[in-house]
Amino acid sequence: MSMDSLISVENLYRYYGGLCAVHDLCFEVRRGEVLGFLGPNGAGKSTTMRIIGGNLAPSAGRVLINGVDILDQPMLAKAELGFLPETPPLYRDLTVNEYLVYCARINRISRPQQRAAIDSAKERCGLTEVGRRLIANLSKGYQQRVGIAQAIIHSPSVVLLDEPTVGLDPIQIREIRTLIRDVANEHSVVLSTHILPEVQSVCDRVQIINRGRLVLNESIEQMREKLQATTLLVALRSMPPLSELESVAGVASVERLEDGRVRIGYEVENDPSDAIVEQAVANGWGLHELTPERMTLEQVFVDITSSDAHTHGEFDERGEHGGKGEAA
């Protein structure tokens, strides 16, 4: 384990009865890093988050927070940890202020510092205006903010956010993402989600988990390389024979689409866009659309998770059950 690793998960297993929800999970979260924890529903994301958050004991393996085992010295480990579970743990009969005072106290913030800790958490989460309102009367977006405020109130070194944008409208989602990026400036963040753009916009590193196993662990730069375009969509007013298109330098394949456009495939190193434009002008093809087709994280995700389903066909049933176990 390197010195700057804040969370280190070692050979983690978790069974629900006979069902394996998390299988031999190993990863690290470094200081100042935002880790996106990605996976379809029932992949074991929440289970892993709950284990790291000290809410669930692992069946085997261990979790170190800042070098402290969460089972051996839970008090020490949990002091470095802020956790927002899937359902924000809010007392709906309290006002935001009362709730945060309670959170500050149970997180053992010393009395003189409580005031400042609460004010700063409220300010960072944009809750200053609603401090005196009942949590029950707040919108879902604000409730989520209160949940995040609760997780960062004691300035932990790691913040775990389990699907923080679920059930929010697009504007609230954008606000929460801004907030997460802001939180990431001061804390390491582990963000679990099944929404891909979220990972693209917020995280430094992506981990994809499927059926309880880690299937991908890459930095967002490596991920971007994977996402580079290898196909162009081209629309021409007067379509030449396909063989003529194929003869353009750099074109590897040509495919006619139903709407009259063609999809042109090429190797990453030689992009034929320029050649196509030149040819189109020279031959009067009437080029009016040339779009690089970007592979989205979504496709990578689907590729990885579905190919994994093929190779691990025998776990099909288990995967579904794992999902139910997680919901329990």
Place this chain on the structure above:
Amino acid sequence: MIFTIAGRELRGLFLSPLGWSILAVVQLILAYMFLAQIDFFMQLQPRLPTLPGAPGITEIVAVPLLGNAAMILLLIVPLITMRLISDERRNQTLPLLFAAPISMSTIVLGKFVGVMTFLLIMLLMILMMPLTLLLGSSLDFGLLAAATLGLFLLLASFAAVGLFMSSLTAQPTIAAVSTFGVLLLLWILDWAGNHADGGSGSDVLAYLSILRHYEALLKGVFNSADVIYYLLFITIFLVLSIRRLDAERTQH
């Protein structure tokens, strides 16, 4: 830390109408019983001086009041304790406590202390009634103290059972019903002892009855065995609750 959680619990009771209505209803019913006892005492009073070793006002008014209070609170305490843990489980707020740097025993003790504070407020309100008798009479404070201690220990035992039952389920009503069931059973265990003619098994049952030990204290007999019985009883159920919460993380 215990007091932070206890304070939250107490606030919760007073933020909802539940706490207030329970206090009001209990007070109303016991006040009626208190007045009935005073009426009874007034009828009895002319004859009392002629009796040798006649009971005083404490025995005729205060002790039956505390005895009745125990019975009414047997019905009421499950309603106060039912939400302690089950409600947090249902609203999924337990992760907040589990993720905070506090131990399970702190959580359980905090909840227990919170409920006990509420019950103590109730006990003080009940005690106000016999104490008003000081305006026109004198009281046997030794007897009153023993009976009060008995009621306090009895309530603490009720609360410990209620806390444990609440830790078992996510449904407050189930917690209330099962708490009530267990308490009533422990209460009527005594009957087996009363009716049988000295069978050793029924003696044991009678000894286990939560009522038997209260009756002794109501008579003003302070026996440390009775007090230890209650303390053990409370400890057992608190430990069981802690174990149950601990198990929450491991089993599913």
